[in-house]
Amino acid sequence: MNNINGIEIPRSHPRLKSLLIRDRLITGFNNGLVAHQGLMAHGRGEAFDYLLGEKSMKHTKSAIKTASAILFLAKLPVISVNGNVAALCPKEIVRLSHIINAKIEVNLFYNTKKRKKAIADSLKKCGAKDILGIETKSRKHIENLDSMRRVVDENGIYKADVVLVPLEDGDRCIKLKQLGKTIITFDLNPFSRTSQTADITIIDNIVRGITELINTSQKMSNKNDKYLRKIVNAFDNKKNIAMSVLQINNNLIRNIINYE
Numbered sequence: 001m002n003n004i005n006g007i008e009i010p011r012s013h014p015r016l017k018s019l020l021i022r023d024r025l026i027t028g029f030n031n032g033l034v035a036h037q038g039l040m041a042h043g044r045g046e047a048f049d050y051l052l053g054e055k056s057m058k059h060t061k062s063a064i065k066t067a068s069a070i071l072f073l074a075k076l077p078v079i080s081v082n083g084n085v086a087a088l089c090p091k092e093i094v095r096l097s098h099i100i101n102a103k104i105e106v107n108l109f110y111n112t113k114k115r116k117k118a119i120a121d122s123l124k125k126c127g128a129k130d131i132l133g134i135e136t137k138s139r140k141h142i143e144n145l146d147s148m149r150r151v152v153d154e155n156g157i158y159k160a161d162v163v164l165v166p167l168e169d170g171d172r173c174i175k176l177k178q179l180g181k182t183i184i185t186f187d188l189n190p191f192s193r194t195s196q197t198a199d200i201t202i203i204d205n206i207v208r209g210i211t212e213l214i215n216t217s218q219k220m221s222n223k224n225d226k227y228l229r230k231i232v233n234a235f236d237n238k239k240n241i242a243m244s245v246l247q248i249n250n251n252l253i254r255n256i257i258n259y260e
């Protein structure tokens, strides 16, 4: 049995995993990490997860392997964290940052000082030492970006050559790309502007995909640059996204046949 808000959910419940993930978000919301709108953004993700079959796909593994290679090749990799990411997988984000030697920066669309601090504190509780995006001294603005996501840290996203932007907003993804940065994202929606713009689009629920990225990075940590570059050169992001769309298509066709 699993307990959510005092209500027992049987282990056999077919939506158990999904309900437990929702509960992480609600806890994050109650602790001041997640914005109201973050709950809805999660709903959009869930809908696509349903269509994708709620499991990691084979071809996603090659996106993850390539992401890992790019992160190891980077001079200054940064992981951008928002409220949903902090609520869903804070320990994993910190663990990944240690393995790939990346900085962590808090960057919010619905930006408040209070929420930024709550997110930074929760990441510190998980073992992060330095969290960027909080200090006002090193604050910089990304030009021609209207949302509050334009506020970045001079020593983080501003200077980074590679940015991991999970559950990202399309506006900023496009701007970061225009600034010449290599962008990696986790996004369940293969049609979002973020998915379509990023260099590496990992179409998976971050809750599942982040563990795969950690495990892959552990295995890749002793590989040389030549080996890593070969992986990057062989990867085709558009093709990889198309395979996810095909997966949705196949799942839809299968269900139509099942109900006939």
Ligand code: ATP
Binding pocket: 041, 042, 043, 044, 045, 046, 048, 088, 167, 168, 169, 170, 171, 186, 187, 188, 189, 192, 193, 194, 195, 204, 205, 206, 207
């Ligand atoms: P875009 O701005 O890129 O066109 P959007 O406006 O639809 O996309 P946002 O609300 O800006 O989306 O960002 C949230 C994105 O994160 C959505 O594409 C959603 O599908 C995705 N998402 C939500 N929850 C998860 C999750 N747990 N794992 C992976 N992706 C998720």
Ligand code: MG
Binding pocket: 168, 169, 170, 171
């Ligand atoms: Mg958006």
